[in-house]
Each structure stands twice: as structure tokens, then as C-alpha cells.
Amino acid sequence: MEKRVTFSKWRIGILFAVPQLLLIFTFFYWPAGQAVYWSLTLQQPWGGGNIWVGLDNFRSILSNADYWNSITASLVFAGISTGLAMFIALVLAALTDRQLAGSRLYRVVLIWPYGIAAPALAMAFRFILAPEAGFMAVVNQVWPGFWDPGLDGTDAMASIIVAFSWKYVGYNFIFFLAAFQAIPRSLIEAAAMDGSGVIRRFWDIQFPLITPTIFFLLVINITESFQDSFGIVDIMTAGGPANATNLMVYKIYSDGFKGLDYSGAAAQSIILMLLIIVLTIFQFRFIERRVHYR
Amino acid sequence: MAMVERTPFLNFFTHLILFVGFVFCVAPFVVVAIAASHNLRDVNDVPMSLLPGSDFWVNIKTAWTTADLGPKLLNSFIMAFGVAAGKVIISALTAFSIVYFRYPGRTFIFWLIFVTLMLPLEVRIVPTYAVVANVLSPYQAILDVTGLSWLIEKVSGVQVSLSLGLLNSYTGLVMPLIATATGTFLYRQFFLTVPDELTEAARMDGAGPLRFFIDVLLPLSRNNMAALGTIMFLWAWNQYLWPLLITTDQSHATAVTELKQLIPNVGGIPEWNIAMAGTLIVMLPPLIVVVLMQRWFVRGLIATEK
Numbered sequence: 001m002e003k004r005v006t007f008s009k010w011r012i013g014i015l016f017a018v019p020q021l022l023l024i025f026t027f028f029y030w031p032a033g034q035a036v037y038w039s040l041t042l043q044q045p046w047g048g049g050n051i052w053v054g055l056d057n058f059r060s061i062l063s064n065a066d067y068w069n070s071i072t073a074s075l076v077f078a079g080i081s082t083g084l085a086m087f088i089a090l091v092l093a094a095l096t097d098r099q100l101a102g103s104r105l106y107r108v109v110l111i112w113p114y115g116i117a118a119p120a121l122a123m124a125f126r127f128i129l130a131p132e133a134g135f136m137a138v139v140n141q142v143w144p145g146f147w148d149p150g151l152d153g154t155d156a157m158a159s160i161i162v163a164f165s166w167k168y169v170g171y172n173f174i175f176f177l178a179a180f181q182a183i184p185r186s187l188i189e190a191a192a193m194d195g196s197g198v199i200r201r202f203w204d205i206q207f208p209l210i211t212p213t214i215f216f217l218l219v220i221n222i223t224e225s226f227q228d229s230f231g232i233v234d235i236m237t238a239g240g241p242a243n244a245t246n247l248m249v250y251k252i253y254s255d256g257f258k259g260l261d262y263s264g265a266a267a268q269s270i271i272l273m274l275l276i277i278v279l280t281i282f283q284f285r286f287i288e289r290r291v292h293y294r
Numbered sequence: 295m296a297m298v299e300r301t302p303f304l305n306f307f308t309h310l311i312l313f314v315g316f317v318f319c320v321a322p323f324v325v326v327a328i329a330a331s332h333n334l335r336d337v338n339d340v341p342m343s344l345l346p347g348s349d350f351w352v353n354i355k356t357a358w359t360t361a362d363l364g365p366k367l368l369n370s371f372i373m374a375f376g377v378a379a380g381k382v383i384i385s386a387l388t389a390f391s392i393v394y395f396r397y398p399g400r401t402f403i404f405w406l407i408f409v410t411l412m413l414p415l416e417v418r419i420v421p422t423y424a425v426v427a428n429v430l431s432p433y434q435a436i437l438d439v440t441g442l443s444w445l446i447e448k449v450s451g452v453q454v455s456l457s458l459g460l461l462n463s464y465t466g467l468v469m470p471l472i473a474t475a476t477g478t479f480l481y482r483q484f485f486l487t488v489p490d491e492l493t494e495a496a497r498m499d500g501a502g503p504l505r506f507f508i509d510v511l512l513p514l515s516r517n518n519m520a521a522l523g524t525i526m527f528l529w530a531w532n533q534y535l536w537p538l539l540i541t542t543d544q545s546h547a548t549a550v551t552e553l554k555q556l557i558p559n560v561g562g563i564p565e566w567n568i569a570m571a572g573t574l575i576v577m578l579p580p581l582i583v584v585v586l587m588q589r590w591f592v593r594g595l596i597a598t599e600k
Contacts, residue, residue, distance in 0.1 A: 005490040006394050007503045013395025016507075017403055020388040020478070027422060027473035028410050030432040034421035092315045095308045106312050110319055111592065115584035117532035117550045120577040123557070124322045127329060127566050134325075134566075137340040166322070171595075178596050198304055227416035231534035235554060249416050256420040257539065265420045272417045280412065 035273075038266035057267035066243060067251070067268070073157070074248045078225040081161045085168035086217055092169070093176030094202065107177065113170030118163075118231035125163040126236050149237065153244025156237045160245055163232050164225065172217050179213040180206065223276055248272050326577070329570035330354065337567040349567065357572035361556055366549040367579070369464075369541075370531055373548060376468035377530035378523045385477030385522065386515065390507050393485040394493070407475040415470060416535055423539055426466045430456035462543040471530055477522045480597050484518050485511065521594025524587040531580050549576045 041050040149155040239246035256265025332347035434456045437443040443454040460466030496506040541547045556572040558564030
């Protein structure tokens, strides 16, 4: 899409883009380039020169078991929390779309979680899922030692997945509901007249029409699970116990800022960037093909 | 609504699942609020009583002073407002430039901006921190690499060393968060739908681009501004990693990062009542924004992402 009528003084026109360009050069392109450069050199913390080491940083990271552990943890986290958040949101949106009494109230309330900062909800869930107080303590009384995210890696992973999914159910719900509501009512009513049941209608009509939304949310949820998880991890588990929840973004932070290993952190950033880019492209290429666009 | 069939069993099931969803959605808020009203002993009771206790205001006050939430909330407001305003203004300017002018490299600029949507701040956090420590370092590097610093030193005897630190400043908090293209595409979509007749009329009246932008385009895009402003305010308010890093000095820390101070220590009876009171205070402002601006927020969310 292009404008037919434009302004002829294009030199002035460029000036309008200058603030944005300066900002993204200084705070986006330069740091991104710097990350690439750092990943190929050995950086001394607090200045003091650097040595070109080629791919050594990548070699040492990739031969480190802790790093592979953090990749696995990130993938487990991304897979389960995205799956949960999308499935629950899809069910809730499909049901609210049925417009029974009370649907409006659900619609309003189900959006709230999205407005909450990840660390705040992490704090809430840290309490709710604490082993010694709150509700899991009740379970622990019945079945001693059943739940302890402070000691058990699986429990810790489950905790951060619950917190993250809870927030993204709200986010996904908004998009699913919008997608359902964009489907012409007459289409569904016509199918109902033809005698097809609710479930049948969902699979034959509604589901194919919302696949673009599913695809879009899949990309967003997975990308967010790689970065928005930071606050949740920092408040709830700090990467522990025994690195069980040391997700990639958290490891970049702890290696770079606590361990002052700038080169290692930069190399990890590059790998994470590539991972996000590859995932995005992969999803575009392979999933989009099966998606029905109107 | 107009469905003719009767599906009592399915309707019952729908209500049941939605009710469960509703409870799950609201439960954390309720639990936080109730825990915030208990005294130290009651909040650690197993099971915790779901009847509100009487210490709500005491806990709120303790959390408020322990985490020094007054100034921190103010910082959060300044940051969130700065980011929202910055995004709204800069996105509008950029979209105006790429929609209303034809110049060489326009497509290139479009892509330069588009790419910024791919890589979040979190993954380039280490070098971005270095840039903010001296925001002029990229420009110094350019001068050094091109030999300009050397030339200037030869000619004038002045050694060029550009340096401007933005750690522990509002500018440092806000600027890197503005440096992505969210919003630019929202405006672009909208500007493309503005009828050409308006531009023609403005040009006929002898109005220049700036006039047209201020008098015609901006008033028309009020809805977009409200939507984008709301969503960016929430996004910035909820930022955590960035403010955590660059506000080493307490005077610029935000409410969200200060929450960490309230995590109960290991050993002793955990002060969950205070922690939950603080959590409640920190989660309330964005929640109020969501409730008040729900319409804009939802519309903006759907428009910016698509």
C-alpha cells in the first residue's frame, strides 16, 4: 500500500525519521553489533583492552554442561508454558464467545493478569506456592516432602511455569476472543441450521479461521518465554535449585553482571538472538503454510 | 445469542469451566490481598485463613516504608510516562516520514526499523548497559575508526574524548526502552487509511508537511495515541531487568525492582504479610490502568502486534 499524494520536500521528510534512527542506532544497532564483536574477543571487565579470540568463546560455552542445561531448561519452560497458556486461553475464549449470561464479566476479568508485572506476580506465586506457608503447606502436611521448590528442581520449574502461564493466559485470551468475534455469526448460524453440533462447528468452521491467530501467538509466546521470564526467575528461584531454572536469559544476566564474564555473556546473547530469529523464521516457513488466511 | 438450538448440558459445562477459569484468574489477587491483611502468625498458619485479618493498613504502611515505595512509585511513574510519551511522539514522526514522503532509502529505513522488533532488550542487555554507561561511546568509536579523532588532535591539539554517562538517570532508564519500533507500524497502518483528499486540501491551502502533521494527522490519530500510550505505559511500568541494572543508586530505583527487597529472608518466620502488602501496592497501578483503559488497551494490543 502506498500513498498517491505525498509531500515533495523529501529532504525535510527524512528529518522526521531522524530521532527514531538516532535512538535505534545508539541503543539497538550499536549494542547488537557490540555483542557480536565482544563474543569474538576476550573482554576484560572495566576496560583494559581486549584480545581477538575468534570462536573460542562459543567453543567454551558450548562445551560447558551448565550451558546445555540452561538451553534444555529454557526449551522445557518455553514448550510447557506456551502450550498451557495457549490451550487454556483458547478454551476460555471459545467458551466466552458462546455469549451465555455472564460472558461479559469473564471477558473483563480474564484480561487483568496481563497488566501485572512479572516480578509482582512472581512474588504472589512465590507465596502461594511456598512449601511452608499458604496452600502447598497443606499438601505437605498430608504428604510430607511432596512439594519444595527450594530443593526440588522439578517443583521449581513447575512454579515458574505456573506463574508465566497464568500471565499469558490473559494475553492470549484477548487475541483469541478478538479472532472468534471476527468470525461472521451468520456462518455459524448457517451451520447450526444444517444440524451440525457445537463441537463439529468448532472444528470445521471456527478452528480453521483462527489458525492465523494461533500461529501468531505461538511466535509471541515462545519469544516472550525467552525474555519475559527473567523477572519471574529472579524473584521465584534465582536460577536454582542447582541451576534447574537457570534459563538462558537469566544465565546471561548472572554470567555477565555477577560473574563479569562479558565475552561469555555476549556469546550467549548471540546464541539466544539466533535462536529467537531461527524460531521465528521456522514458524513462519513451516507453520504458516498450514494456516488458512481469509 | 441467536442460536436456536438448546444445549443445556453444554451450557452447564461452559459455565463450569468459565467459572473455574474465573476463580483461577482472580484467586492470586484475592490471596495477595488477604495475606496482606494478616498478622505474622496468621499469614504463616497452615492452612491460611481466607477471612481477612485486621492488620491490612499496618502491613501496607510497613511495606511502604521498608521498600521506600513512595519515591520508587514516583520513579516508576516517571519512567512509564516517559517511555509512553516518547514512543507515541517518535513513532508518529517516523511513520509520518515513511508514509508521506518519497526519498531514496525509504524502504531501507523501513526495514532498519522493522528489525528492531525481533531482538528484545533482554538479549542485548550487556552491551546496551555499556552504551548507557557512556552514551557517546558509539560516536567516539566512529571518530576513532575513521581517523577523525586523530585528525582533530593533529589540527587543534585537543584530544577527543566524548563521554556522557546515563546510569542512574531518568534519561538512561527511558531512552533504551524507546529504541524499538513498537508503535511505528501502528501509526503507519493508520496513516495509510487517511484519505488523500485531506493531504491535497492541505497542500492547496499552502500548508507545509509540519502544519499538516500537527493540524490534521495528530488530531485524527487520537485513538491510536490513547491505545499506544496505554500499552506502553503498562509495558514500561512492568519492566524489571533494565531498571534493576542501571539504577545501582537507590534514588532512581523503581517500585517493581524494589519488590525484591521484600522477599522474606531465610531463617526466622517469613514476613509474607509484608511481602504481599508490597506486592499489592506494586500491582495496583497497572491494574487500575487496565481496568480504566480496557477498551484502548485491548484495541492497542491487537493493533500493535498485528
